[in-house]
Amino acid sequence: MSALSLVGVKHAYFGQTVLDDVSLSIEAGECVALVGPSGAGKSTLLHIAAGLVTPSEGRVERAYGRHAVVFQDPRLLDWKTAAENIAYVLRHRDLNRSGRVERIAEVASLVDLSVEDLTKFPVELSGGMRQRVAIARALAVKPDFVFFDEPFSALDVGLRLRMQDLAVGALLERGAGMMFVTHDLMEAARLAHRLVVLDADGRGLAGERRLEGEPLQRDIALCFARVQDWLVNDPLFAGLNDSHGRRAQ
Amino acid sequence: MVSRLGRVGQFIWAGWIGLAALSLITAVWQAGHEAFGAFILPDPATVLSAVAVIILAPENHPIIGATAERAMRGLGLSLLGGGALGLACGYSAAAMRLTRPLLTVLLGVPPIAWIVLVMIWFGSTDTTVIVTVVAAVAPVLFLGAAEGTSHRDRRLDDMARAFGVGPARRAFGLGLRQALTTFLPALAVASGTAFKVAVMSELLTNAGGAGGALADARATLDASSALAWIVIVVGLLLAVEYLVIHPFRSELERWRTAANPFGVKT
Ligand SMILES: Nc1ncnc2c1ncn2[C@@H]1O[C@H](COP(=O)(O)OP(=O)(O)OP(=O)(O)O)[C@@H](O)[C@H]1O
Ligand SMILES: [Mg+2]
Numbered sequence: 001m002s003a004l005s006l007v008g009v010k011h012a013y014f015g016q017t018v019l020d021d022v023s024l025s026i027e028a029g030e031c032v033a034l035v036g037p038s039g040a041g042k043s044t045l046l047h048i049a050a051g052l053v054t055p056s057e058g059r060v061e062r063a064y065g066r067h068a069v070v071f072q073d074p075r076l077l078d079w080k081t082a083a084e085n086i087a088y089v090l091r092h093r094d095l096n097r098s099g100r101v102e103r104i105a106e107v108a109s110l111v112d113l114s115v116e117d118l119t120k121f122p123v124e125l126s127g128g129m130r131q132r133v134a135i136a137r138a139l140a141v142k143p144d145f146v147f148f149d150e151p152f153s154a155l156d157v158g159l160r161l162r163m164q165d166l167a168v169g170a171l172l173e174r175g176a177g178m179m180f181v182t183h184d185l186m187e188a189a190r191l192a193h194r195l196v197v198l199d200a201d202g203r204g205l206a207g208e209r210r211l212e213g214e215p216l217q218r219d220i221a222l223c224f225a226r227v228q229d230w231l232v233n234d235p236l237f238a239g240l241n242d243s244h245g246r247r248a249q
Numbered sequence: 250m251v252s253r254l255g256r257v258g259q260f261i262w263a264g265w266i267g268l269a270a271l272s273l274i275t276a277v278w279q280a281g282h283e284a285f286g287a288f289i290l291p292d293p294a295t296v297l298s299a300v301a302v303i304i305l306a307p308e309n310h311p312i313i314g315a316t317a318e319r320a321m322r323g324l325g326l327s328l329l330g331g332g333a334l335g336l337a338c339g340y341s342a343a344a345m346r347l348t349r350p351l352l353t354v355l356l357g358v359p360p361i362a363w364i365v366l367v368m369i370w371f372g373s374t375d376t377t378v379i380v381t382v383v384a385a386v387a388p389v390l391f392l393g394a395a396e397g398t399s400h401r402d403r404r405l406d407d408m409a410r411a412f413g414v415g416p417a418r419r420a421f422g423l424g425l426r427q428a429l430t431t432f433l434p435a436l437a438v439a440s441g442t443a444f445k446v447a448v449m450s451e452l453l454t455n456a457g458g459a460g461g462a463l464a465d466a467r468a469t470l471d472a473s474s475a476l477a478w479i480v481i482v483v484g485l486l487l488a489v490e491y492l493v494i495h496p497f498r499s500e501l502e503r504w505r506t507a508a509n510p511f512g513v514k515t
Contacts, residue, residue, distance in 0.1 A: 047407075050411055051410075051411075052407050052410060052411055066413060067411070068411070068412060069408070069411040069412070071404070071407075071408060073404070075404055075405060075407075075408040077405060077423070077426075078504055079426060079501070079503070079504045080504075088409075088414075088422070089409075089412040089413075089414065120507070121503075121504040121507045122504075123504060123505075123507060124507055137412075141412060147411075
């Protein structure tokens with residue numbers, strides 16, 4: 001059985017259909033990138049898959065231990081420091097105080113946050129740092145499945161590559177499944193086993209492409225050529241062309 | 250710990266501003282005394298010595314204590330009733346819509362009307378004073394709590410849910426914590442109202458306490474002792490406000506000052 005299965009999921013906001021008849025399965029240890037134009041319903045699908053939104057129709061089946069979510073906005077508690085924010089989701093799990101401190105230090109170093117950064121409140125952190133705290137928080141619970149909603153969008157190119165290698169790498173190593181929403185086809189081509197394109201007009205999934213080779217080990221130049229080829233020759237990506245073509249170059 | 254000490258220092262330092270404001274009031278008071286004479290407005294020095302006499306006399310301690318106790322008990326009951334109910338209603342839009350008109354009515358009834366009614370029900374007792382305080386204060390606390398919880402950031406609830414945080418920890422850690430931003434100002438208003446209403450109720454119902462002492466001062470046309478009692482009641486209120494509510498608040502708003510230390514505009 002797949003780690004996560006969406007079966008015939010449909011969702012409408014106030015009568016406006018955003019998702020229609022979406023069926024998608026993700027295996028344990030698999031990273032699936034979800035792309036689509038802005039407003040296509042990527043975040044909505046992710047929230048449904050994570051159990052935060054009940055779909056109008058269809059069902060979601062989960063066969064994994066615990067999951068974590070990195071939201072499109074960092075969603076940190078303003079009144080808690082970075083370390084306390086990470087601790088907030090840990091506290092109820094069976095970890096004692098020193099275990100928590102250790103775990104926080106471990107995930108903070110994974111996302112390049114210094115000990116000093118950890119004592120700061122979210123208002124004192126940059127947008128990219130806040131995003132990294134949110135990533136660290138997700139990694140801290142040792143999840144078996146992670147939902148990422150454009151987690152690296154506020155990071156510069158160099159840091160983004162490093163975060164992909166570290167965060168996604170750590171999860172793949174542990175055999176965790178991933179649903180990864182992104183605007184960036186290059187990111188998808190580098191990270192994912194499989195790429196799913198969401199239809200712009202709420203008609204569900206437009207199609208999918210399987211990527212050969214292992215995530216993170218692919219040659220950058222080949223990924224780039226691949227993305228160019230999609231954008232020029234593949235009708236599946238025609239709708240993305242306007243909004244993503246420029247970014248991918 | 251060091252930062253906490255720093256905040257205490259800052260808090261005490263801010264006391265100078267309060268002292269300056271108080272000096273200004275005293276100066277205006279003195280001017281008023283010189284213009285209208287000692288019968289209408291006794292000078293500050295006389296009143297302050299009257300305050301000292303009242304405070305130092307052991308037989309007055311139960312009187313001050315009675316007023317403080319009634320005000321605090323009324324406030325405590327309102328906190329339990331109004332505050333808790335407000336929190337719950339903040340979570341339910343339907344309950345909020347139902348209670349809102351009720352609240353408008355309750356807030357619209359002047360405290361003096363409550364006093365009359367409650368006096369008929371309970372006579373000149375502690376209960377009368379406490380019930381009047383509750384009637385005046387509970388709706389304010391209810392509103393503060395309900396507004397706070399209903400305006401909380403629901404995205405944080407979703408986040409916590411996604412990480413498997415249970416409903417109790419969400420209610421206290423997120424709902425209650427965010428409600429405090431509107432609840433604490435309401436609490437400051439409520440504590441002031443509690444003391445004022447307690448004194449007024451005591452004065453009108455003849456139930457003793459500082460209000461009773463004020464009634465005596467009025468009967469003997471003793472302006473300096475009346476003013477002295479007023480100063481004492483205001484002093485009690487200031488003590489509650491600055492020793493309890495303010496430190497609590499600055500502890501909670503630590504993250505806000507972190508972004509804007511020392512109130513410096515950047
Ligand atoms: N809570 C909501 N209430 C009503 N409509 C919503 C709500 N959330 C999303 N929508 C609508 O659903 C559609 C899809 O939104 P969604 O956030 O899933 O898009 P997205 O693909 O994640 O876009 P982006 O790439 O910009 O993040 C949009 O048209 C949006 O207006
Ligand atoms: Mg989105």
